[in-house]
Amino acid sequence: MSLLNRSYPLLRNNMANVRLSAPSRCLMNTVNRLYTKEADSAEKTVFPLAHSKYESKQYKLPKWKESLGEFVIGTFRMDMDKIRAGPIAGSYYYSICKEQGLQYENEPLSESAKFFYEQLNLPRTFSEWFQITLLHEWMLFVRMRAMPFKYGRNYQQKLVDKTFTDIELRLFEEMNVKSGSIVDRYLKDFNTQMKGAIFAYDEGFFSDDATLATAVWRNLFGGRKNIDISDLEAVVKYIRSQLYVMSRMSDREFALGKFKFVPANESVKRLSAEEEKILKEQVIKKYENLEKSGVLLPSEKSNLSYTN
Amino acid sequence: MSSPVREGAKQMVRLLERMPDERIKHLVSFKQTQMDRFKRVAGLPTSSGESDTGTASVKKPTVNEIKDILNRTNGPLGMKKDMLEKLQAAIPRDQFTDESLRGQVQSMENLLSNKYKNYYDVGDKLYHPAGNPGYYQRIMNELSGQKRESFFTAMRTVFFGK
Structure with missing residues (x-):
């Protein structure tokens, strides 16, 4: 228990969130049962976030600790852009990727999951969930590559690290795999899938829609023969629109975690040149004022550009 | 099979022929499997030589x-x-109606005309990303065989990441 707490505080946090909707889920093993018990005593319906108190939403860092932290960051001029990769890419961005295709048996699907499993008729399986998560992660990768190399790379690394720790735990806890060696085999397999998918999506993204559709068909649809071409078109449109939104964001906004995926049932309208200019000015003004005002704490500072 | 459906399938086959070939060989080819699928509906001979309509001696x-x-x-x-x-x-069941097929043909046309790539244009910001401007070009060069990675460039990627 304590070991789990230490190694997977963030993950736990995510999983607790998932369970919020249905406390009656029967996937619970011993660890989870312990978990529930504590939750019941704390609050009736809401699971505590992680057992690490620092993860809890109610938790407030004591003032002296906060000041000490800010002092250390300020004095040693620590690179917050680098440090922020953990909480933003590893935690926040991973959470928005994984929740897109998250589904449990006997439970109603979320809005985003409906798009994938009902509209596109994808099978409701663990590996399909992984493919959906992967697709979203790849989209983020594309944007991260446009950040300064040092930071973008770090963001990518954190996102991948988190993915595999999460999958490992899910295989043990949710899929009830008992053997560590089987889990390892799955992880290797997922790793290969990831490399292949990212390569294929990159190729499609850079060349044309037809190639991207082929990559989607091979990965997301698992090379199924009887596929509706309009489904492929829908996914290609979905991907391109998300990337468009990301491309209109500055590095600073993206690195601070201001991005979230546009729901599949909404469509993105392209900005006119004028609107784009206004948007850009607003962002620049906002961050300029913040920098000038001097209210930014050392931990909130960033060197990433807000003008691009 | 009604004739509008057959016509639609023929149109689809023509569109699929325009699909770019895959740059590397994969286990399954989208173009090939879909061509076979729609040719069967259209009553054209498929690559495996069988036809749904004719009295051809199909032994499978x-x-x-x-x-x-x-x-x-x-x-x-x-x-x-x-x-x-x-x-x-x-077991896959293809139930084509005239309408569904027309929708699919339209989608295929959109894909082939690069509709979304052009509409949602992300510009050089993502195509030549600041952190790694040559990233996509290198992949394409490798795929097309124009400029292969040498041992030196590969090692550079391993150590420096780009």
Whole structure:
């Protein structure tokens, strides 16, 4: 228990969130049962976030600790852009990727999951969930590559690290795999899938829609023969629109975690040149004022550009 | 099979022929599998040489025949009833109507005309990303065989990441 707490505080946090909707889920093993018990005593319906108190939403860092932290960051001029990769890419961005295709048996699907499993008729399986998560992660990768190399790379690394720790735990806890060696085999397999998918999506993204559709068909649809071409078109449109939104964001906004995926049932309208200019000015003004005002704490500072 | 459906399928085959070929060989090819699929609907000869319509001497069992066999026999291969039902549910069923096919043709046209790449143009910001401007070009060069990675460039990527 304590070991789990230490190694997977963030993950736990995510999983607790998932369970919020249905406390009656029967996937619970011993660890989870312990978990529930504590939750019941704390609050009736809401699971505590992680057992690490620092993860809890109610938790407030004591003032002296906060000041000490800010002092250390300020004095040693620590690179917050680098440090922020953990909480933003590893935690926040991973959470928005994984929740897109998250589904449990006997439970109603979320809005985003409906798009994938009902509209596109994808099978409701663990590996399909992984493919959906992967697709979203790849989209983020594309944007991260446009950040300064040092930071973008770090963001990518954190996102991948988190993915595999999460999958490992899910295989043990949710899929009830008992053997560590089987889990390892799955992880290797997922790793290969990831490399292949990212390569294929990159190729499609850079060349044309037809190639991207082929990559989607091979990965997301698992090379199924009887596929509706309009489904492929829908996914290609979905991907391109998300990337468009990301491309209109500055590095600073993206690195601070201001991005979230546009729901599949909404469509993105392209900005006119004028609107784009206004948007850009607003962002620049906002961050300029913040920098000038001097209210930014050392931990909130960033060197990433807000003008691009 | 009604003739509008057949016409639609023929149109689809023509569109699929315009699909770019895959740059590397994969286990399954989208172009090929879909061509076969729609040719069968259109009644054109497929690459495997069978045609749905003609009285051609097709020796392979069709999907319907397999279904029939599964239905008639009581648990072939020693499989249980529910397993058989699952298998049947997994057998692909193409039910084309004139309308659905027209929608698919339209989608295929959109894909081939690069509609979304052009509409949602992300510009050089993402195509030549600041952190790694040559990233995509290198992949394309490698794929097209124009400029292969040398041992030196590969090692550079390993150590410096780009």
